[in-house]
Amino acid sequence: MPAWLELLVRVLVVVVAFLTLPLVVGQAEHKVMAHMQGRLGPMYAGAFHGWAQLIADGVKFVQKEDITPRAADRAVFRLAPVISLLPYLLVLLVIPIGPHGLVAQPLDIGLFFVLAVVGIGVVAVLMTAWSSANKYALLGGLRAAAQLLGYELPFVLAAASVAMAAGTLSLSGIVNAWRPWWLLWQLPALGVFFTAGLAEIRRPPFDMPIADSELVFGYLTEYTGLRFAFFLLAEYVGIVVVAALTTVLFLGGWRGPFADAQLGWLWTLLKVFAVSFVIIWLRVAYPRLREDQLQRLCWLTLVPLALAQLLLTVGVRLAL
Amino acid sequence: MSGVPGSGLIRGLAVTLKTMTRPAITRQYPDVRPDLPPRSRGVIALLEENCTVCMLCARECPDWCIYIDSHKEEVVVPGAARPRQRNMLDRFAIDFSLCMYCGICIEACPFDALYWTPEFEYAEYDIRELLHESDRLGQWMATVPAPPAHDPNGEPAKEETAAAKKAG
Numbered sequence: 001m002p003a004w005l006e007l008l009v010r011v012l013v014v015v016v017a018f019l020t021l022p023l024v025v026g027q028a029e030h031k032v033m034a035h036m037q038g039r040l041g042p043m044y045a046g047a048f049h050g051w052a053q054l055i056a057d058g059v060k061f062v063q064k065e066d067i068t069p070r071a072a073d074r075a076v077f078r079l080a081p082v083i084s085l086l087p088y089l090l091v092l093l094v095i096p097i098g099p100h101g102l103v104a105q106p107l108d109i110g111l112f113f114v115l116a117v118v119g120i121g122v123v124a125v126l127m128t129a130w131s132s133a134n135k136y137a138l139l140g141g142l143r144a145a146a147q148l149l150g151y152e153l154p155f156v157l158a159a160a161s162v163a164m165a166a167g168t169l170s171l172s173g174i175v176n177a178w179r180p181w182w183l184l185w186q187l188p189a190l191g192v193f194f195t196a197g198l199a200e201i202r203r204p205p206f207d208m209p210i211a212d213s214e215l216v217f218g219y220l221t222e223y224t225g226l227r228f229a230f231f232l233l234a235e236y237v238g239i240v241v242v243a244a245l246t247t248v249l250f251l252g253g254w255r256g257p258f259a260d261a262q263l264g265w266l267w268t269l270l271k272v273f274a275v276s277f278v279i280i281w282l283r284v285a286y287p288r289l290r291e292d293q294l295q296r297l298c299w300l301t302l303v304p305l306a307l308a309q310l311l312l313t314v315g316v317r318l319a320l
Numbered sequence: 321m322s323g324v325p326g327s328g329l330i331r332g333l334a335v336t337l338k339t340m341t342r343p344a345i346t347r348q349y350p351d352v353r354p355d356l357p358p359r360s361r362g363v364i365a366l367l368e369e370n371c372t373v374c375m376l377c378a379r380e381c382p383d384w385c386i387y388i389d390s391h392k393e394e395v396v397v398p399g400a401a402r403p404r405q406r407n408m409l410d411r412f413a414i415d416f417s418l419c420m421y422c423g424i425c426i427e428a429c430p431f432d433a434l435y436w437t438p439e440f441e442y443a444e445y446d447i448r449e450l451l452h453e454s455d456r457l458g459q460w461m462a463t464v465p466a467p468p469a470h471d472p473n474g475e476p477a478k479e480e481t482a483a484a485k486k487a488g
Binding site: 032034035036037038039040043281282284285286 | 335340342345346
């Protein structure tokens, strides 16, 4: 296969995954959340248990009028949805779903790249907040910026613990070095990484920046139509990305009970969906954290825990 | 709450998971019709033959939603000294835009001409259409459910005891 064709196939597969996985997760959220609340959820769209609900939503968003507020900074306002979506697409490029290079773009510093790119989310949020020329958007955006900057620290520290344990920054290398007993040893890091990841994608119970009961819709207040749909898509891609990162770093990626070499991609996908289910589950079960509780959890619980885990990892690595 | 820190968080997760495994309580109404109890107050049906135009229902009605028109007819009974007079019903209408579904008319009727039925799908786009004339009220009769069976542990009906007393 010529190099350009292989490249095309890899990019195409990532784009398809980028467009379908979030839809699957979104539909699962509709149904799981409904049943956890004793409801049925969407039942009409697509005739069978509302399977086409998100497609119908997409059509609705396309039809809506695209409004840019008069006082808005037009260029920034229009660019922000793309900036918020792009980092997640780039992250999907380097996430390995199976052994023997079953990854769109193997990267030796994959973990470093992922953490750096996810950090761009703050820029997108600040862009939306400031360019909207709306006080609720600005309040939400500043809350989001404080939250993202705060939670970046435990996020990176927990990931660093795994990288140190595996002795590599390559995501495939980390899965290769992973052993089942790491599940126990890296458990605090798993908890910290997952919690901080939830806060990074601003999912409930960490949705203080959006907080629709007090800030209208936070930094998304002024967005309509397709641009708003982009932000929604970014949220669901975010779920997939955080679930995939948790899977690859802490849950052993493509390692399953049998046939890792052939069925690796299946184990990865299963784990990603399982973690996504937990993300949805947490949203249903827990109320939103207040702004001060949010920061307290980050700085007084997650950061010390991540540092302690880092020390433990160093100790075990030196002892072995 | 007491106990281990974080136990409340676990309990919260358990509650939502337990709810998910139970069937949802949603009624899918337009697709699946609700199973209403036989005494549901949906709409009032009229059995025209039983009506004697005694006007009790129209008088008892708290919001005056029953309209009754009638005339008298002479009935010649052979062998009688003079012809009898008899009330003939011309119009019986219930305005369901006024009715408050108290059921007093049905209680008041001494001749069992009015019945409750559980039908409830008679909404209209024009409020004037909610005035049901006797033909419409008569059509509801087909939907009147059978009366519930007599409670075997309950007291026997007055008619039964009276008949038993007369017989023995």
